Amino acid sequence: NAGVTQTPKFRILKIGQxxxxxxxxxxxxxxxxxxxxxxxxxxxxxxxxxxxxxxDKGEVPNGYNVSRSTTEDFPLRLELAAPSQTSVYFCASSVxxxxxxxxxxxxxxxxx
Amino acid sequence: xxxxxxxxxQVPVFEEAPVELRCNYSSSVSVYLFWYVQYPNQGLQLxxxxxxxxxxxxxxxxxxxxxxxxxxxFHLRKPSVHISDTAEYxxxxxxxxxxxxxxxxxxxxxxx
Numbered sequence: 001n002a003g004v005t006q007t008p009k010f011r012i013l014k015i016g017q018x019x020x021x022x023x024x025x026x027x028x029x030x031x032x033x034x035x036x037x038x039x040x041x042x043x044x045x046x047x048x049x050x051x052x053x054x055x056d057k058g059e060v061p062n063g064y065n066v067s068r069s070t071t072e073d074f075p076l077r078l079e080l081a082a083p084s085q086t087s088v089y090f091c092a093s094s095v096x097x098x099x100x101x102x103x104x105x106x107x108x109x110x111x112x
Numbered sequence: 113x114x115x116x117x118x119x120x121x122q123v124p125v126f127e128e129a130p131v132e133l134r135c136n137y138s139s140s141v142s143v144y145l146f147w148y149v150q151y152p153n154q155g156l157q158l159x160x161x162x163x164x165x166x167x168x169x170x171x172x173x174x175x176x177x178x179x180x181x182x183x184x185x186f187h188l189r190k191p192s193v194h195i196s197d198t199a200e201y202x203x204x205x206x207x208x209x210x211x212x213x214x215x216x217x218x219x220x221x222x223x224x
Contacts, residue, residue, distance in 0.1 A: 004155070031210070040121060042202060042216040043156075050210060058211065090155055097210035098144050103155030 002026050006091050006104035013081040013111045021076040021107050023091030031094045032074040033058075033101065034066065036087040043090065049074055050097070081111045114139040116205050118215035126223050127195055133188040133218045135203030145186040146204040146212070147177055156202060162186065173197075198222045 007022045025032065030051045035043040045058030049068040063085060065077040074093075078085060088108050092101040119134040137143060144163050148156040160171040167179040177188045186203060203215040 035214075040216055042116075043214040045211060048210060056210075092156075098206045098208050098212075100146065100158045100161060101156075101212065103157065105155050106153075 004091055004093055004102050004104035006089075006107050008107060009105065010108050011110070013078075013109065015081060015083065015111060017081050018077070018079050019081070019109075021078070021089055021091070021109075023074045023076065023104060024072050025074075025091075025093040025102070026072065027093060027102065028071060029093035029095055029102070030071065031097055032068065033092045033094075034064070034074070034076045035090045035092065036060065037090060037106075038087050046076065046089075078109075083111050085109065086111045114143070114205055114207055114213050116203050116213050116215035118203050118218050120218050121216065122219045122221065124221045124223060125193055128192045130191050131189065131193050131197075131220065133201050133203075133220065135186045135188065135215060137184050137186065137203075137205045139184070139205060139207055141207050144206045144208065145177075145179060146206070147171075147175070147186070147188050148202045148204060148214075150200045150202065150217075152199070159188075159201070193220070193222050195222050195224060 004025045033048045034046040044060045047066040049055045091104045094101045115138045117136045125131045146161045147159040149159045150156045160169045162179045170176045175190045200217045206212040
């Protein structure tokens with residue numbers, strides 16, 4: 001019972017490098033989300049998708065890009081990494097936009 | 113715009129004591145309310161939710177929360193906590209749209 005799987009779990013990037021955080025879900029959920037979690041700030045929505053081929057910006061999209069070519073996968077791309085992107089990133093999915101979300105284990109990213 | 117305020121960032125409590133984690137929200141429309149729990153180095157998982165019906169909702173591990181529309185609150189309570197309840201707890205609100213807003217989190221620390 002995999003649920004939502006994120007890779008990698010940890011990553012250190014140098015300023016200006018790029019990387020893709022992978023997210024896959026096996027529950028056939030239409031809705032998928034990327035959040036970042038910073039200490040004392042809760043979760044901030046970066047991007048979300050309501051189905052394959054449809055994505056939209058959340059609260060903090062700058063510096064990130066996403067794609068959704070299949071129902072299962074929702075990768076998050078960081079271009080030109082900056083120290084401000086040091087955070088823990090969570091991918092989540094849900095059946096609809098107002099039902100409970102299922103979260104992955106998170107990716108801890110440090111930009112130095 | 114909707115928002116969620118968790119009034120305590122940290123709550124230390126002795127084992128077997130009662131606890132209340134406070135959550136207030138602002139919204140001009142009907143809401144769906146959630147409590148999520150995050151254990152160390154893990155993703156968030158749903159603890160309980162209020163969608164409609166009875167204003168008192170319960171989880172399988174002894175937590176309960178009451179939706180109070182007049183006070184716009186959804187406080188989480190447990191009559192007797194265990195060491196294993198040590199975690200961070202997030203209150204979240206959705207107004208039926210695509211986005212769920214999370215509070216900043218309350219870190220519950222249960223001491224022996």
